[in-house]
Amino acid sequence: MWGDGGTGTEALAHSVTGTTFSKNSADLGGAVAIMKQNGFAVAGNTTFMDDTFTGNNAVNGGAIYAENENITVSGNSSFEENTASQNGGAIYILKGSTLTVEEGTTFSKNTAETNGGAIAGTWGDNSSLTVTGSYFTKNAARSGGAIALWNPATDATYTVSNTIFDGNTATKKGGAIAILSETGIGDQVFAKAEATFNGDTFTGNTA
Numbered sequence: 001m002w003g004d005g006g007t008g009t010e011a012l013a014h015s016v017t018g019t020t021f022s023k024n025s026a027d028l029g030g031a032v033a034i035m036k037q038n039g040f041a042v043a044g045n046t047t048f049m050d051d052t053f054t055g056n057n058a059v060n061g062g063a064i065y066a067e068n069e070n071i072t073v074s075g076n077s078s079f080e081e082n083t084a085s086q087n088g089g090a091i092y093i094l095k096g097s098t099l100t101v102e103e104g105t106t107f108s109k110n111t112a113e114t115n116g117g118a119i120a121g122t123w124g125d126n127s128s129l130t131v132t133g134s135y136f137t138k139n140a141a142r143s144g145g146a147i148a149l150w151n152p153a154t155d156a157t158y159t160v161s162n163t164i165f166d167g168n169t170a171t172k173k174g175g176a177i178a179i180l181s182e183t184g185i186g187d188q189v190f191a192k193a194e195a196t197f198n199g200d201t202f203t204g205n206t207a
Helices: none
Strands: 013-017 020-022 025-028 032-036 044-049 052-054 057-060 064-067 069-074 078-080 083-087 091-094 098-101 106-108 119-122 127-132 135-137 140-143 147-150 156-161 164-166 169-173 177-180 193-198 201-203
Touching: 025 032, 032 069, 064 069, 069 091, 083 119, 091 098, 098 119, 119 127, 127 147, 147 156, 169 177
Parallel strands: 013 044, 020 052, 025 057, 032 064, 044 069, 052 078, 057 083, 064 091, 069 098, 078 106, 091 119, 098 127, 106 135, 119 147, 127 156, 135 164, 140 169, 147 177, 156 193, 164 201
Antiparallel strands: none
């Protein structure tokens, strides 16, 4: 999916429901890529409901890659054995995107060689991650066995509630979750992330 996203452009809306994506591969987004050009002024909206992503592969975003998009994953969606040779074994979100993962979503045995075995995000202005009532098991990466969030320059908000993280692994930082930040360079000051965890369960994660 490709949109202009420039100032004055109407926000696009997409919905993918009850669909299976299996063993697809690409450079960005093994199954689905949502791309933008020219300024990234308007974020579109894409909803995935009751979808299955299995064995997809990419350099970034083994199953889904999105730029400047409001992504919602809902229903009984599942991501299993998707892989990325860099970031986001299942999902990679960047350039001001938001990601909402709703109750009933499962991430299992997804892997990334760098960051975020299941989910990786490089966030910009007004970015957020919200995960509710989901299950992350046996995902793996160098940092953030399940989730890796990178907050380079602007404020970002992360909320994870009533979610289970079980048996995820990282060879470096954050067996379950890694929240990473750049250091200041010269007079440049980088923002902090605000993260809230409520009613979550962490068992058997290692780093």
